[in-house]
Amino acid sequence: MELIRGIHNIRTQHYGCVLTIGNFDGVHLGHAEVLNGLLNDAKKYNLPSTVMLFEPQPQEFFAKDNAPARLTRLRDKLRLLAKLGIERVICISFNQQFANMQAEQFVTEILINKLGVKALTVGDDFRFGKRRQGDFNLLTKMGQAAHMDVKSTASFRQLNARVSSTLIRQALAEGQLAQAKAMLGHDYAISGRVIHGWKRGRKLGFRTANIALKRQVCPVNGVFAVQVTLNDKTVYGVANIGNKPTFNGTRALLEVHLFDFAQDIYGQFMHVELIKKLRDEKKFETLTQLTAQIATDVAAAKQCFGLN
Known part of the structure; x- marks a missing residue:
């Protein structure tokens, strides 16, 4: 699996991919559903499956010590993503400059011009850009003009409850390791x-x-x-x-x-x-x-x- 550290390290050979964006903290079964959709698109378009994630995670940047407890460090994320068959990971340094980037600028300059994203898979609650002004509707609108297929993956459900990093943190805090494992898909x-x-x-x-x-x-x-x-x-x-x-x-x-x-x-x-x-x-x-x-x-x- 190839790791690209920072926007400045995206090269011309990285143009053309299918992409998903998120924290992927824990790389749990809910994330696996998103990634399975990405892998299907990679086969459909014959392009590299690519994950974009952030270090530090956005909430860690904004909330500091009040941020939610992190489930996995970068090294563990990369190991789990590689195990699922992901070909490429772009790790974006989440700093003040990136936080100030307008949503439209992010889509145009990075997703379209630098990466040439053919298909984008994101969660239904995905927000991005300065003051979180970008959302799924904006991605869909801009994607249509750039011939970028944008789709949302419905939240994975298990025992009628949404699998999420928040629920996993709660299970771990309560010492419910079996419950956490059921949502993570691994110990x-x-x-x-x-x-x-x-x-x-x-x-x-x-x-x-x-x-x-x-x-x-x-x-x-x-x-x-x-x-x-x-x-x-x-x-x-x-x-x-x-x-x-x-x-x-x-x-x-x-x-x-x-x-x-x-x-x-x-x-x-x-x-x-x-x-x-x-x-x-x-x-x-x-x-x-x-x-x-x-x-x-x-x-x-x-x-x-x-x-x-």
Whole structure:
């Protein structure tokens, strides 16, 4: 899959495509419906299937720390989009200059002149341009004049409820991992490179591999039984996601204790799937209490995987 970073990197060879636009946060089953329509258009017109998304996501740009918790970072989005068969992703830097672009200018200069979009698939609630003045009706009107087929994909429905990133965030916040998985189409996961932490875990007898949560708000918090992919191998463990209140931590962190594992993996990439929530994160008065609780968590996670 080809990644184009920024409007300035769109070249003449990228002219001619079928396109969909959105955040695709989580790349859930609702998104899969939109993307299936895109892939069908790609076959129909014999043109590359192309996804346009934004970094940061628009709500993160405007609302900062008050933005909804992000489900997936860019790397995870790209992995999931590639798995669905998308050929090309255009990642637009969402900054003040882009936010000030008029809706008509966006359609004319980027969609028509730069990309030569033959078919455009967007959600029925898609809004764009300065002050969100652009909508589906504008796209349809301008598309007709440019011979660009514009169509809306109806919201995917499951159990009579709309599949959305908002509902997935709610399920994750409530610890309903099975419900989130049903909407995502896969287990919710966090991935990243292992960093050096405080090394408190090894002093307590439970070494951890740590991943910094580089997002403004995290959608999950607590202790989980996890399945980890590391160097193409599967390892099981127990993870804490939060701010380590017992140690008065302030930075959100994913800490994973891997069962029967003692390798040095600093700097390596780790993919962590949350399988079952064991409990909420809490502050303990003593390290003895914390150590006892971790031992209980380890036993519960091992039982989840049939490892006891």
